[in-house]
Amino acid sequence: MNARSLKPLSWYKSLHDARGRKEAGAFLVEGVRAITQIAQSQPDSIIEIVAAEDNDSPTFPGYPVRRVTTSQFRGASASTTPSGLLAVVKIPDDSYSPSLPQHADGRILALEDVQDPGNVGALVRSAAAFDFSGVLLSDKCADPFGPKAVAASAGAVLSVWVRKTPEFLARLRGLAAGGHYCVAADVRGTEVLCRVNSARLVLIVGNEGGGISPDVLACARSVVRIPINAAKAESLNVAASGAVCMYALSTLRG
Numbered sequence: 001m002n003a004r005s006l007k008p009l010s011w012y013k014s015l016h017d018a019r020g021r022k023e024a025g026a027f028l029v030e031g032v033r034a035i036t037q038i039a040q041s042q043p044d045s046i047i048e049i050v051a052a053e054d055n056d057s058p059t060f061p062g063y064p065v066r067r068v069t070t071s072q073f074r075g076a077s078a079s080t081t082p083s084g085l086l087a088v089v090k091i092p093d094d095s096y097s098p099s100l101p102q103h104a105d106g107r108i109l110a111l112e113d114v115q116d117p118g119n120v121g122a123l124v125r126s127a128a129a130f131d132f133s134g135v136l137l138s139d140k141c142a143d144p145f146g147p148k149a150v151a152a153s154a155g156a157v158l159s160v161w162v163r164k165t166p167e168f169l170a171r172l173r174g175l176a177a178g179g180h181y182c183v184a185a186d187v188r189g190t191e192v193l194c195r196v197n198s199a200r201l202v203l204i205v206g207n208e209g210g211g212i213s214p215d216v217l218a219c220a221r222s223v224v225r226i227p228i229n230a231a232k233a234e235s236l237n238v239a240a241s242g243a244v245c246m247y248a249l250s251t252l253r254g
Helices: 009-014 018-024 032-041 070-076 117-129 147-153 168-177 238-250
Strands: 026-030 046-052 065-068 085-090 107-111 134-138 161-165 181-185 201-205 222-225
Touching: 009 018, 009 070, 018 026, 026 032, 026 147, 032 046, 032 085, 032 147, 046 070, 065 070, 107 117, 107 168, 107 238, 117 134, 117 147, 117 238, 134 168, 161 168, 168 181, 168 201, 181 238, 201 238
Parallel strands: 046 065, 107 134, 107 201, 134 161, 181 201, 181 222
Antiparallel strands: 026 085, 046 085
């Protein structure tokens, strides 16, 4: 790279924060596996590769590569155990827009106030794996482009469309009015998950502690539960619950 085009090292660290990511329109992806996933699914989204000088991981031909010292890489990385290789990746346009994609059909995952970034990333990864088209997030959800969420998604965050918006409830109501069958996964559910089948569907999961709010729950045509042995475990983690529901629904495509 031309030395004049190099960003200061502090710029990479600024991408650890939501404000810095929004201002830059970029986020960080660390590790060979996750970068490979991005390079295969959205190759034009990678802006730059940053590698520690002692890193011997495979390179990614066609992208600018910046070599830094091991100490400098630790400063740029958000990981407690830096891998020595990261990519600077463009955040897709409209990811924080209140407007849904023009063709927001198929199956959609809706997350209300899921605040743990690891849970958000794992749910995004499951949505991609089970062929959901997109993920709609409330404004109080953890940022899906944050370092912990991206790590948990294993690079799958660009394999689906993402909308994180304060107009979450309005968008959800619009999807329901437009013909999407909304299913809420809730411990208070009265229906068995396997009885729900629709090709245009929204699966709603809620906050780790509080679950789904009454207003959001009112959008659902079905409130389902996952049968578990409550004597041994009170409930499932939200990421596990979402994955189970998405798997079950993926076997019931109309």
